[in-house]
Each structure stands twice: as C-alpha cells, then as structure tokens.
Amino acid sequence: xxxxxxxxxxxxxxxxxxxxxxxxxxxxxxxxxxxxxxxxxxxxxxxxxxxxxxxxxxxxxxxxxxxxxxxxxxxxxxxxxxxxxxxxxxxxxxxxxxxxxxxxxxxxxxxxxxxxxxxxxxxxxxxxxxxxxxxxxxxxxxx
Amino acid sequence: xxxxxxxxxxxxxxxxxxxxxxxxxxxxxxxxxxxxxxxxxxxxxxxxxxxxxxxxxxxxxxxxxxxxxxxxxxxxxxxxxxxxxxxxxxxxxxxxxxxxxxxxxxxxxxxxxxxxxxxxxxxxxxxxxxxxxxxxxxxxxxx
Numbered sequence: 001x002x003x004x005x006x007x008x009x010x011x012x013x014x015x016x017x018x019x020x021x022x023x024x025x026x027x028x029x030x031x032x033x034x035x036x037x038x039x040x041x042x043x044x045x046x047x048x049x050x051x052x053x054x055x056x057x058x059x060x061x062x063x064x065x066x067x068x069x070x071x072x073x074x075x076x077x078x079x080x081x082x083x084x085x086x087x088x089x090x091x092x093x094x095x096x097x098x099x100x101x102x103x104x105x106x107x108x109x110x111x112x113x114x115x116x117x118x119x120x121x122x123x124x125x126x127x128x129x130x131x132x133x134x135x136x137x138x139x140x141x142x143x
Numbered sequence: 144x145x146x147x148x149x150x151x152x153x154x155x156x157x158x159x160x161x162x163x164x165x166x167x168x169x170x171x172x173x174x175x176x177x178x179x180x181x182x183x184x185x186x187x188x189x190x191x192x193x194x195x196x197x198x199x200x201x202x203x204x205x206x207x208x209x210x211x212x213x214x215x216x217x218x219x220x221x222x223x224x225x226x227x228x229x230x231x232x233x234x235x236x237x238x239x240x241x242x243x244x245x246x247x248x249x250x251x252x253x254x255x256x257x258x259x260x261x262x263x264x265x266x267x268x269x270x271x272x273x274x275x276x277x278x279x280x281x282x283x284x285x286x
Binding site: 001002003004005006007008009010011026027028029040041042043044045046047048053056057059060061062063064065066067068069070071072073074075076077087090099100113118120121123132135136137138140 | 144145146147148149150151152153154169170171172183184185186187188189190191196199200202203204205206207208209210211212213214215216217218219220230233242243256261263264266275278279280281283
C-alpha cells in the first residue's frame, strides 16, 4: 500500500448546508454546487469529499447506525498562535461550533477545536516544532 | 483557511495492535513503536495519526461516548482493478476485515472496503476517470 490517503469522505446529513459551510464559510475550493450528490474539494494532498451519510454507509456495505463521537479528528496546522485565533474568529462568524477555545496545549503548542454542521471535529493548531509548508501541509522536524 | 488537511487522527482502543496493523500489516512508514502514546505515519499529503480514543475525546473537549458507523471513510485510490484485488488479498492475509468484496461500482469504477481493528473504514478503489500519481494522490481529470 502506498503511503497515501487519497480522499477523506464525511457522511453528512444535509449536503447543501455542508457544501455552504465548507465552500462559502471556510472558503475551500470546489466545483460542487448545493445540489450535487457528492462534493469534492480540491485540497493539497488528500482530497476532502462530502456525501450523504446514509449513502456512504450503503456504499461501504455497513449499517448506517451510529451516534456520538466519531472517533476521528481532522487537524489543520497553521504557522502561529495568531493564525489559530484568526481562523477560530472566522469559524465563529460562519456559525461554526467552537468546542474548545484556543489555548496552550500540554505538549507546548496552541490549539482549538471546532465542529462542522454534523459534529465532525477539526483541530486548528500551531505546533512550534513542526513547519507548515506554503500549501498547508506539515513538514515534521522532530516528534 | 488553506485548502489542506494536515493530519487525520484515528482514536483507537489498542495502540499497540493498531500500530502493528498499519506499520507491519499495511507497511505504512513510521518511526512509532507499539509503546508510543501517539503514532504518526509519514504519508504523502495528509498525515495519519493514531491516538487513544478516550484521550482524543478529552483533547477535543467532548464526550468520548459514541458507537456504530463513524460517518467517515478514507479512500486509497489505485491505478487498476488488479491493484484493488491485490491490496484486498493483503488485507485478508493480515487479518483485516473486508466488509465489501471487490466489485464494480455503479459509477463505473471498481472498489472494496475494509475495516481496521477499530472498525474505521478504508475504501480501496480504482476510478478509471482519475489518475493516481506516483505518490498515491489523485489527479482529477473530470468529475
């Protein structure tokens, strides 16, 4: 297996609402409209997709039943504490749910979490030990 | 927000078992050992991380309660139907749970799903309309 995740798909309850949140709110690039059955976002590296939750379960041949913490988080690393604060300010403006306000972390970083319309968790985080390249992907110096 | 997911973190119930599954079974590159509190995998694009599920919920400031379908899938795109079959053969050998056997899809592709030790779903898929680059990331020609 090549070391790559090609696409991360979030199973959403309201496609139009989620497309607006990611496209208009967060400004992620996409050719998708609110009416599409699947929406792809042109990310650097791994692509993000939105697809109706029920259909995603059907596609995977499993029960769609499920609730509570998904067990998965997505992190968006930035290059400074200020960038964390600025992005979280944007999240508040677009009606995102900030579930952990920006704060210092036990490991020497600074971060926050917000939930998307379906409750999927995004961490916005500054790790002073990691470099983030121009495309927003991490270059690890140490761990 | 830059269009990039830096890290996807899977909250796992047994770190050592999951590290072995991804590192030894799937062969994903990492410097992590079974005893680490967090394991990072050096992927192209979005990095994969494993972290204890309960601690991940604590980090995000939410309840760890949750069950059933996580609502999220990870896709690993390959360049041929044979590559799908070959990777799924490997999954069977390492004790992975194939939840959807390789088959043609309604949209003209060929794919399969397997579940990792915690039930997180990976799609292994060939989309004849998409090109997969040498690093395993997708170049979309059309949608």
